[in-house]
Amino acid sequence: MGAFKLLSCALAVITLTSAAPLTLSHFKRSITNDTSSVSDQHFDYIIAGGGLTGLSVASRLSEDTDVTVLVIESGYDQQNDPRVYDVRTYGEAFETELDHAFKSTPISWRDGKQLSMVAGKMLGGSGSLNGASWTKGPKTQYDLLPLLTGDESWSFENFNEYMLRAEHFNTPDPDAPAIAKGAHYLSEYHGTSGPVEVSFADGMFGTVQLEAIEASQKVWPGLKVNADAASGIVNGVTTIPNQLNPDVEQNRSSAHTAYILSKDAVKRPNLTILTGQRVTKLLWDRKSGDLKASGVSFQHDENSKPISVITANRL
Numbered sequence: 020m021g022a023f024k025l026l027s028c029a030l031a032v033i034t035l036t037s038a039a040p041l042t043l044s045h046f047k048r049s050i051t052n053d054t055s056s057v058s059d060q061h062f063d064y065i066i067a068g069g070g071l072t073g074l075s076v077a078s079r080l081s082e083d084t085d086v087t088v089l090v091i092e093s094g095y096d097q098q099n100d101p102r103v104y105d106v107r108t109y110g111e112a113f114e115t116e117l118d119h120a121f122k123s124t125p126i127s128w129r130d131g132k133q134l135s136m137v138a139g140k141m142l143g144g145s146g147s148l149n150g151a152s153w154t155k156g157p158k159t160q161y162d163l164l165p166l167l168t169g170d171e172s173w174s175f176e177n178f179n180e181y182m183l184r185a186e187h188f189n190t191p192d193p194d195a196p197a198i199a200k201g202a203h204y205l206s207e208y209h210g211t212s213g214p215v216e217v218s219f220a221d222g223m224f225g226t227v228q229l230e231a232i233e234a235s236q237k238v239w240p241g242l243k244v245n246a247d248a249a250s251g252i253v254n255g256v257t258t259i260p261n262q263l264n265p266d267v268e269q270n271r272s273s274a275h276t277a278y279i280l281s282k283d284a285v286k287r288p289n290l291t292i293l294t295g296q297r298v299t300k301l302l303w304d305r306k307s308g309d310l311k312a313s314g315v316s317f318q319h320d321e322n323s324k325p326i327s328v329i330t331a332n333r334l
């Protein structure tokens with residue numbers, strides 16, 4: 020287990036009174052680029068990709084101190100980059116080292132050109148470079164999922180319970196600038212005790228929103244103002260909040276800030292987040308008859324040697 024090995028390293032440093040100026044807090048951080056901190060170890064859960072889903076799941080699983088969790092992410096921790104924490108820079112991260120920039124197949128009606136498809140390459144994934152809009156899809160679409168899954172529990176009502184649980188809606192002051200500029204909401208459709216910070220952006224929310232609402236009603240007579248699309252009824256014209264901290268700087272709230280940094284998951288000895296490594300292969304255990312994933316292979320990039328194989332105990 021990672022904690023044991025890290026702890027024994029720390030003890031070795033202390034007993035040897037090494038000259039290396041390593042502090043204990045150095046050993047406590049879960050985020051590392053160092054593959055030797057995971058090789059030859061077993062983890063209960065291995066998560067390929069430390070994006071929105073990966074980090075949320077890693078955080079929830081590692082709340083249980085009985086399980087060990089490894090996340091392998093191809094990008095790095097980019098939290099101090101303004102293209103990540105400042106949503107107002109939206110678009111500046113595209114086609115940089117923060118973007119996988121996957122290429123589409125050649126498109127015949129675009130002279131055979133390939134399009135770049137944005138996909139975040141860092142902790143928090145696309146959630147660290149997206150538009151940070153916080154809303155929901157139409158209730159009717161969620162309610163079709165049971166037809167696909169055969170499981171009645173995949174309904175809007177049940178999903179909504181978890182969506183509300185993720186959210187920390189920061190109710191704006193009645194005289195907050197965003198309200199004066201046309202922001203509206205209904206409290207009953209927002210969660211208030213989750214880790215993801217959701218706010219109306221006073222700084223961002225001050226340009227064309229009100230005019231856009233009025234203009235769309237002129238263009239489409241009868242278009243209704245929707246009090247809050249988070250209800251699951253999304254038709255009409257409306258305003259939505261963003262994933263932003265409520266303070267004056269309004270930094271982005273992402274899976275990385277909400278589920279790892281603000282929950283101090285980064286200090287959990289049971290959680291290791293390995294960055295700078297791409298998962299290239301899932302390993303399968305066929306012994307039991309059922310196909311069972313038992314580990315992964317990963318490598319830094321296509322030119323480096325595939326390094327380690329890790330066995331997942333519970334995957």
Ligand SMILES: Cc1cc2nc3c(=O)[nH]c(=O)nc-3n(C[C@H](O)[C@H](O)[C@H](O)COP(=O)(O)OP(=O)(O)OC[C@H]3O[C@@H](n4cnc5c(N)ncnc54)[C@H](O)[C@@H]3O)c2cc1C
Binds near residue numbers: 094139141144
């Ligand atoms: C430009 C843009 C704007 C968007 N705007 C909004 C918005 O305003 N509001 C909204 O709700 N949603 C928005 N979205 C969608 C939202 O960001 C995604 O739905 C969400 O991030 C998907 O989560 P995910 O965990 O599936 O993938 P991601 O969050 O993208 O995470 C995938 C992670 O896996 C890593 N990875 C991939 N392959 C490997 C591998 N082989 N090995 C190791 N790591 C790997 C990636 O680097 C990445 O960190 C936007 C998306 C984009 C691209």
Ligand SMILES: *[C@@H]1O[C@H](CO)[C@@H](O)[C@H](O)[C@H]1NC(C)=O
Binds near residue numbers: 050051295
């Ligand atoms: C990991 O590597 C990246 C890119 O070289 C670097 O910016 C970052 O500081 C490193 N992080 C750690 C925890 O070593």
Ligand SMILES: *[C@@H]1O[C@H](CO)[C@@H](O)[C@H](O)[C@H]1NC(C)=O
Binds near residue numbers: 020022084288289
């Ligand atoms: C996880 O960490 C806790 C301390 O937070 C420790 O008591 C426990 O033994 C660890 N579990 C595993 C499986 O390593």
Ligand SMILES: *[C@@H]1O[C@H](CO)[C@@H](O)[C@H](O)[C@H]1NC(C)=O
Binds near residue numbers: 099268270
């Ligand atoms: C916003 O994020 C940056 C980068 O992490 C940080 O330096 C800054 O202190 C944050 N602002 C606030 C108000 O927390």
